[in-house]
Amino acid sequence: MIDLSYDLIITLQSEVLRQFGVENIQPNQCKHLAQAILNHTGKLVSETTLKRVFGFAVTQHSFSRYTLNTLAQFCRFRDWEEFQTHFYKKTFRPQSEDDQSKWADIRKRAAAVSHYTMLTLKNRSGVPFENTAPRQYCLSHIEKFLESSYAATVFIAPAGWGKSLALVHAAEHYWFGRDPVYQNDVCWFINAHAAGSLLLKGFSLSAWLDNQLSLGNGDNFREYFSTHASEKGGRLVLIIDGFDEIALGADKLKLLYNKLEDFVYSNDQHPWVKVILSIRSSTWGEVFHQSHQYPSFRKYWYLGPEMDEDTNTNIPLLTEQEVKSVLYNFDFDPSTVRLFSDSFLQKLRHPYYLQLFTQLNATPGQPFIDENLSLYEVISRFIQNRVFSSPANSFKVRIIDKMLQLLDMGRAGLYTDKCTLLNKNADLFPAYKELLADNILVEENLSQEIMFNVKVRFAHNFLLEYFTAMHFLAEQEQNVSEPLLRHVLDYFPQSPFRVAVFKWLLRYAITRQQAENIRHFFQLPLATQEKAHLLEYVVLHYQQESTQQLPLSAIFPPGYFQKNPFSQFINDDFISFKKRKMLNALLGMAESAEDKLQVRSTLFFMALMQLDAEQCEIELANIKKLCARNEIIGEMWISPYEVFLFVYEYLKFGQVDGKMKEKIYNYAQYWNFTPQKAITVGEGAVYRGICLVFLTLGDYQQLLLFTRRLFEQYPGILFNRADPFHLMVLCWKAQAHVSTGDLPSAKRICRHVENVLRHYSSDFFNGRHIDTLQKTIAAQIHYHEKDFHKAIRLAESAMDMAQRLDFKIFALLNYSVLNRIYHQLQMEKQGKDTQRKMILIRESTSFKQAVPAFEQI
Structure with a gap:
């Protein structure tokens, strides 16, 4: 047959x-x-x-x-x-007597069909199937459905969500694996296209199943096995994958759905017959959604706990563990994967982006591409595949341009009205449906009984950022000119969104080797943090692109950084081991003493946070040479080298240089307390070092006084909310308040820092050390307030970040809080584990005074 x-x-x-x-x-x-x-x-x-x-x-x-x-x-x-x-x-x-039954015969037939369908889906997978991971939610969803009284269930999600592969994994787990859970069930796994080719010719699913019985006398499949229950080995599960309105056509799909619905509802007396579908969100909204308000629909169809009626999706994104499993299957170094930022992992939870990322980085012998660069490459390929390579690309671009106009490039919000967007233009409907199916756009149905209200938004904010950048480029005839950049600068306020738009424009200039246009970015009156992000992107790109015709020296020729020192925007957000490679590249281009000191002092702080005494010693030697120049010290009463050396010797040997201590403590004698405009590179390094001196010595009263006077001396710091140096000093001030018993003040500062970090998002502050420090101090506040559960939760969250950053000083601060909590709650096992980990840190560093110094905080 x-x-x-x-x-x-x-x-x-x-x-x-x-x-x-x-x-x-x-x-x-x-x-x-x-x-x-x-x-x-x-x-x-x-x-x-x-x-x-x-x-x-x-x-x-x-x-x-x-x-x-x-x-x-x-x-x-x-x-x-x-x-x-x-x-x-x-x-x-089969020859065995047990397998002579009709049920076993049908199971063999079904296995042949299903294996072919599964093979097809595996071969069409964008990721080698053996490298994919089972979706635990999907397995649980099917398990609950099979054990329920529902007749049918469905996986609903946009294209590229991994629905088909989730069904393949589920089919292997439950019916076709080496040790299947339900080995006596009959599972028929077919493709909707194959089903449609028959059903649209007049066949019905009931008639097709009857034919599979092959008795030759017209017996009814379901009635036969209901009557001969002893011959039935289990359930009959029919899996139909790939209901797609665009491929099948709306009219044909509606007819197919009607036949399927008739079959599902006719199984009322046969609960052992189950139907599982996969369908795109847009198709569900157009075809299936019309009937699912009726009681009969809810009685027969299981949609699962994750069903979102507004976006027509019932499968969550991949879990973080599932993402990591796929990456490990691609032989990514676990130490590299563990260091991915939370925001990057969030994006890789989308299966299609994960697929593109693995394709981008899976070339044999190719080193891992920085996550910052990878993200932009993934998004670019995604849009190229789903928009510009489409036969309907011109219509899609028209819709997207209209979206941008209605949203005013995001300044008017993220949603627009569907009717206003399409404006009864029938020519745009097919392209619009493809944009929905491919997860470029998302509909949210907010309609009520008396009002039709469907809102449309971009599926992800970074799509809006990309198309906004391309819109400005189109207006300037694809040239990243200075007027274009000025226009963008004036159009948007300082925000992560503006940075992202500039990054897309920068990427465009880089890929087209427009060296002069790249330099235009760094001549704009951008915020310090924005310039830092752009410079990092340029340096990372040219480090990775070894075959680029333009070397980095062509972008920033000799003398460029002498006139435009980068120390003005290399800030505390670069205190992260992930930045070490980039900082070393900048060090090779640094020409001014200030630039070199900025990089060297940042590297010293990183080594100090990691309690790497040997690396601290190397950086100190280099800083000593820089500080020998008078232009670095200027009119300062103390040099960065002297302050750093004081901290180093105390942590290494427990020694206190009395003369140097007196010099540090008498800082007020050298300040005239006339408000200053800005902090120089040397001054910034000294002030960071002095904060660490007071912290390590446990002199919190002096730390509180110093931070207060610092803000009086440089009031301009207070007006730059997003400056990492400002936020770090605020955190140390909060720490001083906690240690001196002023919890209300500490709580107020801690809440302010948390709000700033949340407002500017983790994509903006990618160093994460400030976030870690804020959570550590917040945990101490909750401890003193006897709210131990919140304290433990925040300390453990901070601990996770500290371990990712490999900042042992922050880890010690957290262990100190946890140790006191566990002692208070008489949690002896956890307390001993904490003490053991502190001992491991002590044994891993030659800074022998480090544990006692930070344990007491």
Whole structure:
């Protein structure tokens, strides 16, 4: 029978490959196989048809008799009928007595069909199937459905969400794996295209199942096994993958849905018959959504706990652990994966972005591409594949341009009205549906009984950022000119959004080797943090692109940083080991003493936070040479080297240089307390060092006094809310308040810092050390307030970040808080574990005074 079953296709595949002389076949070999078939049979089977036979392309209908006869003849048989006769008894008539039943026979048939469908889906996977990970939510969803009284369930999500692969993993887990959970069930896994080709010709699912019984007397499948319950081994599960309005057409899909609905509702007396579907969100909204308000629909269909009625999605994104499992399957170094930022992992939870990321980084011998660069490459490829490579690209671009106008590039909000967007323009409807299906746009149905209200937004904010940048480029004829950058600068306020738009424009200039235009970015009156982000992107890009025609020296020629020192915007956000590679690259380009000191002092602080005494010693030697120059010290009463050396010697040997201590403590004698405009590089390094001196010595009263006077001396710091140096000093001030017993003041400062960090997002502050410090201090506040549960939660969150950053000083601060909490709660086991970890830190560093110094905070 040549219909949905493809009864012996798997056997036919094996025989064709055996005749061709290979065990496995790749898509590029189908052309050679077609020639071999032509040479042997004198008949032509196209390369495309062979790709469908071996599961490399979508099968939208049954294979023709011509194709099957030709392949059978290639295998030395007269035709397809003789092939079936030869293999049928061997394949479908097992010899064991237990397997003589009709149920076992049907299970064999279903397995042949399902294996072919699963093979097709595996071959079409954008990620090698063996590297993918089962979706635990999907497995749980199916488990709950199978054990329920519902007749049907469905996975609803946009294209690229991993619905099909989730079904393949589920099918292997429950029915076709080495040790299946439900090995007596009959599972029929078919493609919606194949089902549609038959059902649209007048077949029904009921009639098709009846035909599978093969009794020859017209018995009804469901009634037969309901009557002969002893012959039924388990459930009959029908999985139909790929309901797609765009591929099948709306009218055909509605007819197909009506037939499917009739079948589902007719199973009321046969609860052992179950149906599982996968469908795109846009198709669900157009075809299925119309009926799901009726009581009968809710009675029969299980949608799961994650169903979002506004966006028509019931599958959550990948979990962080599932993302990591896929990356480990691609042989990513676990130490590299553990260091991914939270914001980057959040984006990789989208299966299609994860697929593109692995493709981008999976080339043998290719080192890992920085996550910052990778994100922009992934988004660019995603948009290229889903928008610009589409046959309807011109219509899609028209819709997106209209979206941008209605949103005023995001200044008017993130949502617009669907009716206003399309404006009854029928020409745009097909392209609009594709944008929804491909997860470029998302509909949120807020309609009520008396009002139609459907809002549309970009699926992700970074899509809005990308298209906004491209819109400005189009207005300037694809030239990243200075007027264009000024226009963007004036159009948007300082924000992570503006930085992202500038990054897209910068990427455009880099990929087109527009060196002069790249330099325009750094001549803009941007905020310090914004310039830091842009400079980092440029340096990282040219470090990775070894084949670039333009070297980094062509972008920033000798003398450039002498006139435009980067120390003005390399700030405390670069205190992260992830930045070390970039900082070393900048060090090679640094020409002024200030630039070199800025990088060296940042590297020293990083080494100090990691309690790496040996690296601190190396940086101190370099800083000493820089401080020998008078222009670095200027009119300062103390040099950065002297302050750093004081901290180093105290932590290393427990020694206190009395003369240097007196010099540090008498800072007020050298301040005239006339408000100053800005802090120089040398002054900034000294003030950071002095904060650390007071912290390590445990002199919190002096720390409080110093931070207060620092803000009086430099009031301009207070007006730059997002400056990392400002936030770090605020955190140390809060720490001083906690240690001196002024909890209300500490709480107020801590809450302010938290609000700033939340407002500017983790994409803006990618160093994360300030976030870690704020949570550590907040945990101390909750401890003193006897709110131990909140204290533990915040301390553990801070601990996770500290471990990712490898900042042992922050880890010690957290262990100190946790140790006191565990002692208070008499949690001896946790307390001993904490003390053991503190001992491990002590043993890992030659800074022997470090643990006592920070344990007492």
